[in-house]
Amino acid sequence: MIFKLVYGEPDVISEAVISEKKIVVLEPNEKGLYKIEGIFEDKSLIINNNEDEIILKRKINGKKAFGFGDKVGPFNRWGKKYVFWNTDNFIHHPNSDPLYKSFPFFIVVGDNIKYGIFIDYPGYLEIDLDSYGIREMEIKIRGKGFVQYVITGTKLKEILSQYLYLTGKNVAFPKWAFGYQQSRWSYFTEKEVLEVAKKFRTKKIPCDVIWLDIDYMDQYKVFTWDKNRFKNYSKMLEKLHKDGFKVSAIIDPGVKVEEGYEVFEEGKNRYFLKDNEGKDFEGAVWPGRVRFPDFKERKVRRWWGKKVRKMYEEGIDGFWNDMNEISIFATEKDIKEAQNLVKDLKLEEGINLAIKAGVIGEIGRRGRGEEIVHLDGTKHYKVKNTYGLNMLRASYEGLEKNKRKLLITRSAYSGVQRYGGVWTGDNHSWWEHIYLEMSRLMSLGLVGVFYNGCDVGGFGGDVTAELLVRFMQFGSFIPMFRNHSAIGTRKQEPWMFGRKYEKILKQIIEYRYKLIPYIYTEYMFGILKNIPLLTPMFFHFEKDEKTFSIDDQFMFGRSVIVAPVYKPGQESRMVYLPKRSLDLNKLEFLKKGWHEVEAPLSKIPHFLVDGSMLPMQEVMSYVDERVSDITVIVSAYNDRAIGYYYEDDGQTNNYKKGMYNLYKIVYDSGKVSVIKIRENYLHAKRTWNLKIYTRTGLKELQVEI
Ligand code: MIG
Numbered sequence: 001m002i003f004k005l006v007y008g009e010p011d012v013i014s015e016a017v018i019s020e021k022k023i024v025v026l027e028p029n030e031k032g033l034y035k036i037e038g039i040f041e042d043k044s045l046i047i048n049n050n051e052d053e054i055i056l057k058r059k060i061n062g063k064k065a066f067g068f069g070d071k072v073g074p075f076n077r078w079g080k081k082y083v084f085w086n087t088d089n090f091i092h093h094p095n096s097d098p099l100y101k102s103f104p105f106f107i108v109v110g111d112n113i114k115y116g117i118f119i120d121y122p123g124y125l126e127i128d129l130d131s132y133g134i135r136e137m138e139i140k141i142r143g144k145g146f147v148q149y150v151i152t153g154t155k156l157k158e159i160l161s162q163y164l165y166l167t168g169k170n171v172a173f174p175k176w177a178f179g180y181q182q183s184r185w186s187y188f189t190e191k192e193v194l195e196v197a198k199k200f201r202t203k204k205i206p207c208d209v210i211w212l213d214i215d216y217m218d219q220y221k222v223f224t225w226d227k228n229r230f231k232n233y234s235k236m237l238e239k240l241h242k243d244g245f246k247v248s249a250i251i252d253p254g255v256k257v258e259e260g261y262e263v264f265e266e267g268k269n270r271y272f273l274k275d276n277e278g279k280d281f282e283g284a285v286w287p288g289r290v291r292f293p294d295f296k297e298r299k300v301r302r303w304w305g306k307k308v309r310k311m312y313e314e315g316i317d318g319f320w321n322d323m324n325e326i327s328i329f330a331t332e333k334d335i336k337e338a339q340n341l342v343k344d345l346k347l348e349e350g351i352n353l354a355i356k357a358g359v360i361g362e363i364g365r366r367g368r369g370e371e372i373v374h375l376d377g378t379k380h381y382k383v384k385n386t387y388g389l390n391m392l393r394a395s396y397e398g399l400e401k402n403k404r405k406l407l408i409t410r411s412a413y414s415g416v417q418r419y420g421g422v423w424t425g426d427n428h429s430w431w432e433h434i435y436l437e438m439s440r441l442m443s444l445g446l447v448g449v450f451y452n453g454c455d456v457g458g459f460g461g462d463v464t465a466e467l468l469v470r471f472m473q474f475g476s477f478i479p480m481f482r483n484h485s486a487i488g489t490r491k492q493e494p495w496m497f498g499r500k501y502e503k504i505l506k507q508i509i510e511y512r513y514k515l516i517p518y519i520y521t522e523y524m525f526g527i528l529k530n531i532p533l534l535t536p537m538f539f540h541f542e543k544d545e546k547t548f549s550i551d552d553q554f555m556f557g558r559s560v561i562v563a564p565v566y567k568p569g570q571e572s573r574m575v576y577l578p579k580r581s582l583d584l585n586k587l588e589f590l591k592k593g594w595h596e597v598e599a600p601l602s603k604i605p606h607f608l609v610d611g612s613m614l615p616m617q618e619v620m621s622y623v624d625e626r627v628s629d630i631t632v633i634v635s636a637y638n639d640r641a642i643g644y645y646y647e648d649d650g651q652t653n654n655y656k657k658g659m660y661n662l663y664k665i666v667y668d669s670g671k672v673s674v675i676k677i678r679e680n681y682l683h684a685k686r687t688w689n690l691k692i693y694t695r696t697g698l699k700e701l702q703v704e705i
Helices: 156-167 190-202 233-242 262-267 298-314 332-343 351-357 384-398 431-446 465-475 498-514 516-529 545-549
Strands: 002-008 023-025 040-048 053-060 064-067 081-084 105-109 114-120 125-129 136-142 145-152 209-212 246-251 283-285 288-291 318-321 406-409 421-423 452-456 480-483 554-556 560-562 572-577 581-583 588-590 593-598 606-609 613-616 630-635 640-647 661-668 671-679 687-694 697-704
Touching: 002 040, 002 053, 002 156, 064 431, 105 156, 114 156, 136 145, 145 156, 190 209, 190 233, 233 246, 233 298, 262 298, 298 318, 298 384, 318 384, 384 406, 421 480, 431 452, 431 465, 431 554, 452 465, 465 480, 465 498, 498 516, 516 613, 516 640, 581 630, 606 630, 613 640, 630 640, 661 687, 671 697
Parallel strands: 002 023, 209 246, 246 318, 318 406, 406 421, 421 452, 452 480, 630 687
Antiparallel strands: 002 145, 040 053, 053 136, 064 105, 081 125, 105 114, 114 145, 125 136, 283 288, 554 560, 560 606, 572 593, 581 588, 581 606, 613 630, 640 661, 661 671, 687 697
16 A cells, blocks of 8 residues: 655655555645554654755654665664765765665564655655654655655565555666676776777676776767777777677766867757856866756757767667766855865964865765756756756667666666666775675665666775675676776776686676576566565565564575675675575585575575576676576475576567566476466577486486477
8 A cells, every 4th residue: 555645835746756546645634744553653844934944753663674775874774864965975984975866765664564655855855764762753854845655565575566666667677787797997998998808708708798987088078989099989889799798888967068069069058957047057077167957857858868879879788877966076156165265274273274175076965956956947956866867867768669778877866767777886895895785785676776786896995806706706696797996996807816816706707697597587577576686685585584684695586595705804604594595505405594604715605595496507708699508406405496487588678568488497306397477489499407406315307498
């Protein structure tokens, strides 16, 4: 059940919610307050029209809440205050908040109750989840009103599914988006790009996607190519495609102010955000002085979409939407302020010097809300959090409808899953960040963003050989497996650390490719049924209380439990299994409960839940290279198991018309049967080798499917 509760008088339109059918609209009492029996009771609502502020206090019980997307901090969100105000916050300390995205959706898990709360407000928002420990939740906005949806259900899957009913289903990514991806800020020339690509092929390390960061552009001008360093970019793209690579390029919203530059000329006084005087708003980003498209407007999205489409037609397969919080290094006003402040600086000012020194730069809280106005007159501070969503939407709308796309964005708001996926921004090559990214990616799944990833290996800082191995092991079990690192840091391509490590890293990537049939099946099954590919343990084992306190293990698909090593020098770790499972390193059964599991450098602990199957294929240079036979690891302690296999063209949206095959494979006491749930796609017959692990030993069977 979804309840809608309105507070104050909302004056901005939600871009998150796409369907309000089947929703129960509740009526407030005369004070504008609500009570939902057994869930919460509002205590007070202060509407301060002068200040454009609303504060709601309510009584709420609980100890556990999950969600909010890739915010940092504990996986269990209870007991902390969060700020939603999309910000380029590039060092992820335990307390870094706000960050790039806003997903004001969380699921409360109580003793006998579970429910979701979605506070739909795209401007400045604070949610305090009982940080004082007095059973009080506080919601604060800068604006005239907000909407709240309360989603009840008996199971987590049901709650998430309803949230996706409200905000839209996930768009499906192409199959190749599950291959390994190599990035770096930057590969500076076409020669360097081709060399990196060639290394993958000559070293026989699988790779599907090469990424181009800002330096492919001419002076960081969006939709241009540097004429010297990428002189023959068409040829480069052709060559890469021929060798089985896809290419993904970064695009930034800031359009350089430069006479004669097409994008600027077309956009000026027409498509850009305004300042308070009605002139195009200007700020400084990579290209220097820039203006920002108002993606909230359909005509602007259409204009931008055409440019994206052109690049796509030139051979760019994916788009990486960066800096769209909006990240602005400085404005004219900042410079003036800074100049005034430093004019008469004296050491006598002591502490004030330090405070003043922080004037320039977009480190968050200060804003860029007040000074910007949208083309329809909306103050930017009321809709700031949807800027990134709408930028991604522009690319989505500009590209061919029936083709799947690789579109990711750094800044986002609830509903972004309708257009693409996300990555978690600028993490670091720190051990702590393997641990942190686990909870960030699990939490992204819980807010309905199924295609997600982090910079594998770490973006900032110098990675070490051991850390890279452990990061890559973790990265090989997340939806988007992309290695990316920052300019000025140590390079971290798989061959950068000598032979021993290259061999281990190659094996990690190869194993990812073997898992593609399983990964793709689970991903597409999830797309159809609203189940995230990467989830917390509790998502599939919610009857087991213990799973709710586990934040350093997760599930990849419905059947594989992953327990990464995230401390240096660690060669074993504790793992909790909510059900008997097959240790996929040792091929031995472990029963339900806690285990200390060995994890030498080349191994990541991972397990196949008993009663399920893991379809695997041969290693390939890239995902679509060829059709391979399938080997299925069957975890059948009691001689019984069920598995699934999904296939389709991997490239179009024809699956929506039912053009796919979904097989259910049932193994029982020496016999296999294949149930065709759907067979509506050209199917290449292949041999399936079943390796069935039972309590009495290994059995092998072959079937043709
Ligand atoms: O201010 O394009 O998060 O992935 O490599 C930094 C350069 C801009 C931030 C992105 C990062 C990217 C980098 N960008």
